[in-house]
């Protein structure tokens with residue numbers, strides 16, 4: 001029952017069934033329900049198995065896309081998931097959050113004329129990973145004999161989890177130190193439940209623990225232990241730093257410290273990590289704005305705006321300096337936000353936040369912008385239009401205009417090289433200038449994507465393995481002889 | 491983990507001694523921890539008043555105010571806290587200043603102890619000044635005496651030491667010409683502000699441990715931001731100690747009261763829960 005190219009071409013793209021907008025804007029359940037196996041097979045049949053396989057080169061970690069899709073078409077779902085995992089260890093997550101339209105699907109031949117007709121690679125990736133997990137078909141990977149080396153991973157975001165997973169399989173003893181009381185990084189404290197169900201992240205973390213990865217929560221490295229202490233006192237042979245980007249930026253305008261003005265990080269952390277959408281059962285309070293203004297046009301802005309709607313805001317307005325096409329958010333998120341009746345004020349930027357006598361935000365004054373000459377990145381630069389202002393009422397302002405590097409680790413590791421923005425400098429494989437110290441993810445690149453953080457973790461794991469193995473060859477003695485069990489304080 | 495190994499109540503302040511050996515090893519004077527009683531709790535910052543590297547215990551003094559501190563106060567010896575994260579914040583700058591005056595009110599009575607101790611060890615003359623409403627509300631006194639050259643008291647009713655507050659004691663000292671080279675204050679915002687005003691005319695370098703609302707404590711959220719000398723600072727990573735003569739107190743007070751409504755809702759719902767429980771058990 002091999003289909004001809006023509007028959008394949010005739011199949012329309014299968015969207016995922018979703019919660020309708022006026023239902024989902026009052027709950028935190030995931031928006032798309034997922035494919036049925038029949039839908040997945042039918043969608044997989046749309047793939048033409050092109051010789052050139054453009055899609056693979058569009059994927060930052062080169063998932064063998066046509067091959068896994070062929071397995072889906074044969075209903076070999078778990079096999080497909082396993083094949084993806086040879087390149088991408090977190091497919092259930094990436095299938096949900098990758099900006100597919102600018103990666104794999106963006107170069108898919110079937111989407112050449114109309115991107116919305118590309119093979120739904122992300123949906124298929126999500127489906128097979130969910131299928132494997134929900135049917136308990138996750139295979140326990142083969143683990144090499146312990147090689148005696150100990151590696152510390154700082155941060156449990158996607159890059160840290162990837163390093164841990166790769167190294168535990170190679171026989172390393174791996175310990176993750178995480179500042180928060182839950183693992184997953186941005187996946188748990190930033191990206192909301194309705195987009196990234198926490199049980200999926202929890203399942204990934206449990207799987208790592210089952211393989212023997214130790215996770216110490218509530219451990220802020222730089223304060224509890226310095227990087228050098230991890231080697232000297234705690235006997236680690238290598239350290240991977242995957243602490244994410246961290247610090248929020250507040251637009252420096254009058255009113256930025258008024259009550260009701262939040263960083264998106266704070267707002268989302270309260271809601272996601274601390275579950276204040278379930279207040280008062282969960283004790284962390286949240287201010288519920290009636291008219292909410294969200295500054296920015298990325299995924300963080302969309303997540304903040306859509307959280308505000310779900311928490312009961314009457315009106316949510318996104319204010320963004322550039323044009324719609326220039327918004328860095330995933331296309332699906334912008335689309336969902338529009339469906340949820342979030343208003344967009346494009347080509348506008350706030351110049352002042354107004355407050356009342358008690359110091360609460362009451363409104364905002366914005367300047368209008370127009371598109372001018374292209375800048376270095378090729379995007380047309382937004383330029384302010386002189387004397388063109390408008391005002392609107394808002395009692396809550398959520399700033400999601402980007403971040404800065406968190407200096408907690410770098411300032412307590414002064415001999416580690418950082419660039420002028422405070423991000424850690426590494427070679428292509430994540431090696432820092434400090435011997436046996438590696439870094440990757442947002443703390444190296446600045447705010448980026450889950451898949452790029454994962455890719456960085458993969459490369460660093462390879463480098464760590466290579467460097468430590470070289471070490472054994474050179475010294476010709478098994479490492480770890482002096483550090484006995486119970487050496488650690490915990 | 492984080493087992494409560496000793497507990498005592500001094501009026502509305504609860505002494506909580508918690509097993510946290512790694513923190514006990516790395517903490518320095520002036521730092522704090524963020525704690526959660528159980529998995530539903532809020533993350534709240536609490537100053538570490540004492541620690542013992544041998545037993546691996548840290549001592550906190552928690553002033554019962556709202557739901558989070560109330561739930562902590564209800565915990566029993568043997569229970570474990572869900573989260574104790576730390577040490578957080580930049581340690582106090584300890585060096586030989588000459589004469590150091592430390593003022594503490596409510597939880598700050600415990601809070602100033604490690605700074606007093608470190609200052610003493612650094613060869614300073616240490617004057618500790620503590621305030622409370624009534625004489626029976628003081629605590630951690632024996633320890634404080636051991637590391638201070640002088641301990642001065644202030645009470646609202648005059649039942650111990652001077653009738654008044656720390657600021658009154660400081661002002662009197664300064665008027666008398668006592669030379670103070672460095673001042674540290676820990677306590678409620680009003681006390682910090684008033685004490686800073688007392689030292690301002692004499693241009694005494696004054697450090698205050700600010701208590702803005704915190705969430706992560708690692709610089710990631712900006713909830714704790716304060717304006718100091720016109721600049722925005724994150725109290726959890728740039729502080730908690732700042733120059734008391736440069737803090738925008740009005741903004742701090744305003745931002746600290748942001749959740750008053752929710753705090754009272756939850757507090758009341760808690761009392762209802764408890765009433766219902768008691769009724770069920772036939773105690774009411």
Ligand SMILES: Cc1cc2nc3c(=O)[nH]c(=O)nc-3n(C[C@H](O)[C@H](O)[C@H](O)COP(=O)(O)OP(=O)(O)OC[C@H]3O[C@@H](n4cnc5c(N)ncnc54)[C@H](O)[C@@H]3O)c2cc1C
Nearest residue numbers: 155157158159179185186190221244299441442448449450
């Ligand atoms: C709201 C939001 C939405 C996003 N949406 C998308 C999306 O749709 N698609 C996409 O591809 N990307 C998205 N991103 C970006 C993506 O999440 C990040 O690029 C990615 O998570 C970076 O991974 P990481 O491992 O480098 O760090 P993080 O995920 O940031 O994890 C770092 C971890 O380190 C911990 N840590 C920090 N400091 C310390 C310390 N001193 N000691 C111990 N632990 C520490 C942190 O608590 C955290 O758990 C989004 C980001 C946000 C904030």
Ligand SMILES: Cc1cc2nc3c(=O)[nH]c(=O)nc-3n(C[C@H](O)[C@H](O)[C@H](O)COP(=O)(O)OP(=O)(O)OC[C@H]3O[C@@H](n4cnc5c(N)ncnc54)[C@H](O)[C@@H]3O)c2cc1C
Nearest residue numbers: 534536537552553556557558559597701702703704746753
């Ligand atoms: C660096 C620092 C050190 C502190 N040290 C101590 C200490 O040693 N002992 C002590 O008893 N208290 C200390 N506090 C204050 C303590 O954190 C608050 O009293 C506590 O969070 C109140 O919580 P609640 O739910 O019981 O009261 P609520 O009724 O919720 O709040 C009472 C007041 O406490 C403040 N508050 C509420 N939530 C927070 C929060 N997440 N972070 C900070 N403040 C908050 C608000 O201003 C509020 O008006 C410290 C605060 C900071 C910032």
Ligand code: SF4
Nearest residue numbers: 059063094098103104
């Ligand atoms: S990892 Fe991302 S880019 Fe790669 S195939 Fe999957 S969805 Fe596409």
Ligand code: FES
Nearest residue numbers: 705707709712726
């Ligand atoms: S508490 Fe979040 S930045 Fe200070």
